[in-house]
Each structure stands twice: as structure tokens, then as C-alpha cells.
Amino acid sequence: MKRSxxxxxxxxxxxxxxxxxxxxxxxxxxxxxxxxxxxxxxxxAPRPWKCCDVTICTRSIPPTCSCQDVVDNCAPTCEDCNGYVHPPRRVCLDRYTGDPGPRCTGAGTGGN
Known part of the structure; x- marks a missing residue:
């Protein structure tokens, strides 16, 4: 058989x-x-916090995160600083899409 x-x-x-x-x-x-x-x-937009110990993120890609650290004062970049959660302390209620960033030094100190 011949092949072409x-x-x-x-x-x-x-x-x-x-x-x-x-x-x-x-x-x-x-x-x-x-x-x-x-x-x-x-x-x-930049992340509204420098660091965060208690992050809550969605499982989406990229994740949408919020920082639930209770602090004395929110970071200047925080747009929605809630003082009604633990008066007189505050929680930044901003949400950020992307990497939540580094943890703060000393767990539980909050660095929002």
C-alpha cells in the first residue's frame, strides 16, 4: 500500500x-x-487598613475582605468607622477587594 x-x-x-x-x-x-x-x-483603591488580625473574606477570586479589629481609632483611610459596636472602641466597616494584607504584630492588639 502506497502512502501519500x-x-x-x-x-x-x-x-x-x-x-x-x-x-x-x-x-x-x-x-x-x-x-x-x-x-x-x-x-x-488602597487597602483601608495597614494590617489586620481579624479578617473576614469571601471565597471569591479576588476575595472581598473586611477587617473586624476593634481599635481606639480607625485608620485615616477608613471611610465607614463604626463606634457603635464596642463603645468607645471602633471597627472600620470598609470592604476591600483583594489581598487583606499582613497581620498586625501582637495578635489582638488591632492595627486598623
Whole structure:
């Protein structure tokens, strides 16, 4: 039985054409390499707390977190500082989408 080399030649030609088209279109980028995503990350609001011992986060990606540390005064970046939880102490009720950040030194001291 004689084997034809035409399918192999057609396959090589189609791969060559695909490479030429790919060069015109550009490289495939990962989401972390996409310029639009980088701009969105740069425009994201800063975390409303420097550190937090008691974080509550959703299981979404990226997570949405809140810091439940009870403190004397909320951080200046906190927009919703609630003093009704443990008067005269306060809890920042702001929510942040992304990494909740580092834990405060000395568990339970609060660093909101």
C-alpha cells in the first residue's frame, strides 16, 4: 500500500500560515500581562487598613475582605468607622477587594 505525502505537506503549509497570522495579531498574553488589567490594578483603591488580625473574606477570586479589629481609632483611610459596636472602641466597616494584607504584630492588639 502506497502512502501519500500530500496530507503532511498540507499540514506543514497550514501551520506556516498560522504562524504568519499569529505574528500579525500579536502574542497571546496572560491576564497578568494584559495592559488593561495592569491599568485596573494600578487604579484600585488602597487597602483601608495597614494590617489586620481579624479578617473576614469571601471565597471569591479576588476575595472581598473586611477587617473586624476593634481599635481606639480607625485608620485615616477608613471611610465607614463604626463606634457603635464596642463603645468607645471602633471597627472600620470598609470592604476591600483583594489581598487583606499582613497581620498586625501582637495578635489582638488591632492595627486598623
Amino acid at each position: 505525502s500530500i496530507p503532511s505537506i498540507l499540514l506543514m503549509l497550514s501551520l506556516g500560515a498560522a504562524l504568519l497570522v499569529a505574528d500579525d495579531v500579536g502574542a497571546i498574553l496572560l491576564p497578568s500581562q494584559d495592559k488593561g488589567v495592569a491599568d485596573q490594578v494600578a487604579m484600585a
